[in-house]
Every structure is written in structure tokens, then in C-alpha cells.
Amino acid sequence: MVVEAKTRINLREISNKEDKLAPGHRLCLGCAEGIVVRQVLHAIDYPVVVCSPTGCLEICTGLFPYTAWRVPWVHSAFENAASTIAGVEAAYRALKRRGKIEDRVIKFVVFAGDGATYDIGLQWLSGALERGHTFLYICLNNEAYMNTGIQRSSATLKWTWTTTTPVGKVIPGKKESRKDMTAIIAAHNIPYVAQAAPHAWRDLMTKVRKAIAVDGPSFINILCPCVRGWRYNSKDTIAISKLAADTCVWPLYEVDHGIWRLNYKPSPQRPLTDWFLSQGRFSHLVAPDNANLVIELQQCIDQEWAKLEKLCQCFAD
């Protein structure tokens, strides 16, 4: 069943809302995570309970005796945000049924990094999705373990520099390709799955509206440019986000009740070299000696894009 969500985003309406994440948190200047969290929470017109696993957002918003959260918020451990929120959601259903709490709609949202989602928390997330809890899981994907100091994750693009995939004399960065997490989640056949990025704020918030309206789990993988880890100037976060979509490094699409739909097609598609030139973590790829690596990666991105286009065409009218 497709639920008709209130998806129209009204900027004036949103600008008058109180931030559920208060200013004064400790996220870096230019960090996309704070922007994305506010975009997501502004798109939700219900009371929310938020859960974050260990990571940048957690450590920068909840440092005792302070909290930046104006909504109920819990951080349990690194790997288990999905089962923590599953427990909260199960309690909500039980206590509502038994008349122990007021009968009102509450939405449950996880904000987790890519390390917590792609790597250490994958089993917990998969289990919670399979059991069908009603919650929205947002992956704040900055493509590495930024909280511990820029270590590679399985969301890190091949040949990227990180502190555990340094560019050495023998090995030029991360040897392995990234995992297609969004497709893995889509394979759970949950009602709503999407990829988004903060520059396309209307697209992102519309996706949140759709996701929050479904009965069952929903997942949005959101690219979060990281000033420190990606090595760029803090004023460029939104430009970098747009470049990711324009180079097809980060396609914007959704899988809405099984229907794959492309939400943005760059015209023209910009070359991957633009992506590499924009960030210090790729500086080695700009060197002439590594031209072959750039060709390899461009082929890889083109193949992924072509596959996604074909898949979406299958569902087109």
C-alpha cells in the first residue's frame, strides 16, 4: 500500500520552526551533519525520539553536562542503534496498547554514521529492518570513520586516502571498492529507501516526508561532506555535495515500495577529475603517475550509474 505523504516542502513554514538540534553543538565549522540533521527533523511534523550510535554527531551533541537535543535522545553503543530504537519502538507499541502512555503518534529516527551503518552495525540494522519496526534510519555518510580520525570504512571510495589507507610508496590509498549499502538495504524489501545529499534540500526533505509516512522501516543514505576528512575549505560543503551528484559519485534516487526512481540526472555529467580536484584526500590521484587509477574509477562510476539508470528505466511508465 502506498501511503500518500504530505510531501510539499514550504520554506517559510520550515523557517519558523524551532530547531530540534540546538545551536551551540560542537560539530566542525562546515560539517554537513548538523545541516542534514536539521533538514531531516524540520521535515518531520510529529514528536520524535532520536537515537544515535557512537560517532561524530553523538560526541558533538551530547557531552555531559550539556545536550544539544531538544527531543528525547539516546546514544547506547556503536553497533546497536537499530536494535536500541527497535526496543524503544516495541515499548511504544506495548505501552500504548496497554494504556500506560497517551495514545499519540511518535516517530523514531536514527542518525548513524557510515561506520556504524556499513560496517559494525550492519547485522543489527538488517535484523531490525527484517523484523519490520517502524523507524527511519538516516545514514550520515561521510565515507570514513571521521570521529576517530579519518579511517577507512566500507563506504570509502577506492583509491581514497585515509589514515588507515595512507598513500604510500607501494599502495596508493584504499585498495577495495565501496559497498553498495543502499542496494543492500533495498534488498530487504522495506517500504522506502533513498539516497540524498544536503545541497538538494528539497529533494532530501521530500524523501524524509515519504519515509516517515510509511508503516515499517525506512532508510535514507545521505552524503555528508566532511571538511576535516575530505580536506576542503569549510565554505564549500554544499558545493562539494552538488559536485558529488553532478559527477554521479552520489546518485540521488529512491526505492519507493519497490519502485526504483532516479531523482536527478546531471546534464552534463561532470568528469571524476573535478571530484578529485576538489578534495585533498584525492590529491595523489591528480598526479600524472596515477592517471590509470582515475580511468579505472571513472569506468567504475560510469558502470554503476548505467546500472542504476537501467534499473530505474525498468520501473518507468
Place this chain on the structure above:
Amino acid sequence: MSGNRLKGELKALEGDNAVAEAMRQINPDVVAAYPITPQTEIVMTFSEFVANGLVDTEFLAVESEHAALSACIGAALAGARALTATCGPGLALMWEMLWIASSWRLPIIMNVVNRAFSSPLNILCSHDDAMGSRDAGWIQLYAESQQEAYDNTLQAVRIAEHPDILLPVMCCLDGFVLGHTLEPVEVLPDEVVKEWAGTYNPCYSLLDIDHPVTYGAADFTDYYFEHKRPQWEAMERAPKVILDIGEEFGKVTGRYYHLVDSYRLDDADVAVVVLGATSGAVRVAVDRLRKNGIKAGMLKLRCFRPFPAQQVVQALQGKKAVAILERVAFFGAEASPVFLEVATAFYLRGVSTKLINYTYGLGGRDTVPGQICGVFQDLIDITQTGKTEPIFRYLGLRDF
């Protein structure tokens, strides 16, 4: 434990089913669990209760034990009464979450059907699992019988949720020996348990939207230490509450519960300290020796965390020699966990009873009354020779 007139119905139950029966009667808000031998029967039986509408619990058949405890923690933070059960490797997988549950003062109840750790793979009983987690901030109760497993579960709810305590409780029962063995269990009427258990009224809840709380903020050099102190203090208050609830339970059922139980100990010269199902074999051995005029006695630890040091010393001081029997592998320590506790309690109170230490029954090996009689014979030898060496001994270990 002392029984008089029957208040409930006698049923033939395996320990796992007795626990499941207690869980059915408690009808928790949330149960999250993962099957693992020899705990599986608890989850299976409870699943049947759910499927047949005998409970209206939100039952989460999760994908791992770590997720089971994580979900119970989430549920308890949301104000729900949450229960789970596990054993050995499952408890090991939960490790990180044990500490989080107790640090957040969440009254989660977990039955642990004790199982040995790999390797080699073994699904039978050792107490390595519970003993390994003894410092995780959970109250630990050990059952001697299926009846006690049932009774402990019912009492645990009240102990854990007591406003002076608010700590999770681990109810241990020996895998297979209790978990998979049929014994008569007096099951209380459902309405009696319902009244006994009451409802959980949390101080804070994540679902209290109008009063948002932050759980799990980070703490460094400035507050972490201070935030640990209330856990100590809650543990210090626990013995009184456990005793009060044991007394109250006795008034309801005729079965009174304490921190420790003595058997023919008052006039004993030599004594064995034990916990769990092996207490039964020790009782038989004590009776045999008493028939032969040997003054043997037993001290059973029902509660290991908090350690009832005062009660242990009171019960054992003046004995000529005491053996501490434990079903646990401990590598690199001079003696086993209970031994170290007893020795510390004695030393701090200036008691210098002679102590020896046995490890027995690892990986489910049977320990029979005859072997316990051998332990008492060793104690009698000590009373005559004064020599305790070696302090640490194996019981029932073959020499290849």
C-alpha cells in the same frame, strides 16, 4: 527455602519451562531474545505463549544476543518492563551491553542458563559465563532447583525495580542440570503473580515527549567517576532489599528466601561453600557424613552479587576448615571468584579459618555426592594435620 502448605499448583517442569512460566505470569511489556542451547526452551515456550495469546508482550525474536539486550535496554529506557534470557556464548556477546544496562540503572531481568565457553565447543554447564560478568553491575542470584529458578525470576522483578535499587538482575540456573530436567514446581496462581509483580513505573522515559531526556551523553575526566558512584551505592543497598523481598515472598508462598542458606551448618566442624544446582549433591553428602557422626555442613550462596560478606562470615566463622567449590575455569588467579570473596571477607574481619578451593564439573561433568564426601574427608584431614596445601584442587578431573 522452607515450604509448608501449597499455595499454587504442582507442575512437572524443566527449569527452562519454569522460567518461561514465570515470564508468562509476569507478562512483561517487552521480551527480546535469541535462542541458544540450553536456554532455547525458554524462548520457544515463551513464543508459544505469544502465539496463543496467553501474553500480550511485544516479543522480539532478534538476530543476536547483543541485539536482544540492546533492544531490552531501548525498551526499558522507554519505560517498559523488559526481560530476556541467554547463556554462555550469548552472554559473552552481550558483554558491552551488560555494563550499559547497569550504568543506566535499568531493571532488566535476564535468566542465564549457565553454559561453558568454547573452546572446545561445549553446550553444558559451567559458571564461567555469569562469573565472568560478575563485575558488570548486575545483581546475581543462583538457583538450586527448578522451583528456585521460578521463584527467583518472580522476586527479581521486584528487586530490580525497587526504587532503592534500580539495577538489572541476572537469575542463574545450571544448564541442563536444572534447565532440561523435570522436577515438581509449585506454580502460583496467575492473579497472585500479577499482584506480586505489579507494574513498572519508571522515573524517566524516552517516550515522555513533553519532558525530553538525553541518555548516553559522553563523560570524561570531569564526571565519569562521579557517575559510577551511585552504582556502588545501589549495590550496597541491595542486600536489605533482597532480604525484604525474600521475606515478603515467603509470606505469599511459604518459601522464604535469603542471601545465603545454611544446611546443618550451625554445629558443623567442616563446611562446603557452593552455589547453584550442585548444592543438592552437597546436601546428600552432608546427610551421609552426619549418619557416620561427622559434623559436616553446607553454605549455599543464593546471592553472589552483591556478595553477602557479613552473612558468609557469620555462617562460617569458627569452622575448622572450609572448602569453596566452584564450577568455573579461572586462569592466572590464585583461587576462584567465590574463594577470593570469602577469603577477603574473612581477612577483613580477622577470621582465619582454613580454606581450600576446588574447581569441579566443568563442561557439564557430573559431580556426585561421593565426590563431595571426598572433599569433606580432605577437610577432616586438614583439621588433623593443619596443612592446607595445595589450596587449589581439581574435583573429578581425570589424569590421562
